[in-house]
Ligand SMILES: Nc1ncnc2c1ncn2[C@@H]1O[C@H](COP(=O)(O)OP(=O)(O)OP(=O)(O)O)[C@@H](O)[C@H]1O
């Protein structure tokens with residue numbers, strides 16, 4: 047895959063400014079400042095426990111669910127602070143979708159899984175919902191596989207299909223950004239390939255941020271790479287952030303190089 | 312030596328388990344042996360659907376009691392289930408840990424109060440209240456339903472709370488990540504996902520209500536008649552046995568055992584439905 051050919055567009059979709067995050071007394075993220083370009087794939091990489099998921103979950107305020115979790119600093123989506131006192135979390139999550147590590151299909155039919163978002167966001171007409179379902183399934187190339195079993199339980203699908211259904215479900219809400227937290231780690235290589243292709247497709251229109259442990263994956267599909275590392279106090283920091291091709295060809299220092307070549311982590 | 316101890320304790324536990332199971336089996340056999348002949352004599356249909364219960368005239372129809380049990384239990388479910396479900400949702404989704412730790416033992420305590428105390432309390436407060444405010448004798452279906460509604464709360468609350476808490480965290484996160492509000496998440500994802508546990512909770516609560524005797528014996532009025540309003544007194548299957556067993560003999564006694572068989576079958580059916588539903592997932 048030729049990375050340099052897909053030079054990311056330069057407008058900034060998401061931006062963090064000196065973000066610090068504490069889980070109670072534990073300082074998990076220290077002074078994270080970076081810009082995420084629009085319509086590109088940004089990969090967050092780093093060893094286990096360095097705060098990748100924590101950072102990702104800042105963008106849709108999923109950390110709000112954790113009692114005692116505090117976020118300081120600024121996080122901006124399209125220039126407006128998502129942690130502002132008046133910011134609407136529910137509206138934010140409609141704009142910033144998320145796909146989890148394990149497919150989390152709800153125990154209901156494929157169709158009900160797909161339309162649950164739009165249905166609650168005010169789409170009432172049956173026909174509009176059916177169109178949304180078909181469109182989202184087509185986007186993830188699942189339509190032909192499941193069009194005859196739309197009303198069967200979503201949990202009956204194969205894992206790879208379930209994960210694509212999760213992506214379709216997120217797309218049905220028409221987000222601007224999609225977060226993927228190790229979303230291929232539970233899948234076989236074939237399903238992984240399908241989802242990688244899908245991400246590349248989606249990056250034409252959506253801003254995509256992925257967390258991955260798989261360096262080949264980061265190299266294959268991401269435009270920008272953020273390498274995180276814990277410092278001496280176990281605080282997660284952004285060690286290097288650069289275009290993926292730069293990082294993989296000429297890493298800033300020994301630490302980044304050791305990590306991406308698999309010497310630790 | 313150690314091995315011997317292991318073996319011995321294994322045997323002891325086996326013997327204990329066996330004896331408790333055989334006690335249950337004995338009781339069951341006893342009830343059936345005592346009760347079945349009278350059902351055969353009176354006729355199954357006459358026994359179940361007979362409108363007249365007059366043991367001194369040899370009339371053994373338990374239909375009014377079946378109606379009594381059904382109405383009181385239904386009333387208890389209508390009053391108790393929504394309250395219990397709301398409590399379970401509150402405890403699992405909204406209550407801060409401290410409040411939850413206060414609430415849970417309190418609910419367990421509710422389960423530990425002897426049923427006769429509930430009955431006594433009902434007689435002193437609920438019955439006069441109904442008599443004065445709504446009219447009628449006070450001793451009524453409504454009084455029994457209120458008491459039973461309170462008594463089934465611990466079952467309904469704890470089983471539905473457990474089934475909500477047992478849901479994978481990913482369901483809730485997934486729903487919130489789609490931009491659903493907390494309430495939408497509860498209504499459209501959490502409750503449907505916990506449905507089987509909640510249904511089981513309701514069924515077990517209903518089973519508890521239908522089998523309860525002491526608490527309702529004091530507040531139902533115990534008249535053997537098909538009621539026309541929720542303010543009428545009724546007699547249930549359980550209270551019928553409780554009231555008459557003391558002095559019954561001969562076929563009368565057998566008819567009470569036969570009433571027991573009917574109860575037994577109803578409760579077994581409810582419990583196995585609950586088991587089936589929870590296991591199906
Ligand atoms: N809910 C929480 N409460 C307290 N500490 C937490 C919580 N979640 C994560 N942490 C801590 O924050 C740090 C970062 O966790 P995080 O899950 O973000 O790491 P990660 O880079 O995603 O790891 P992995 O690669 O294993 O997924 C870890 O030390 C973790 O123990």
Ligand SMILES: [Mg+2]
Nearest residue numbers: 098099100227
């Ligand atoms: Mg993680």
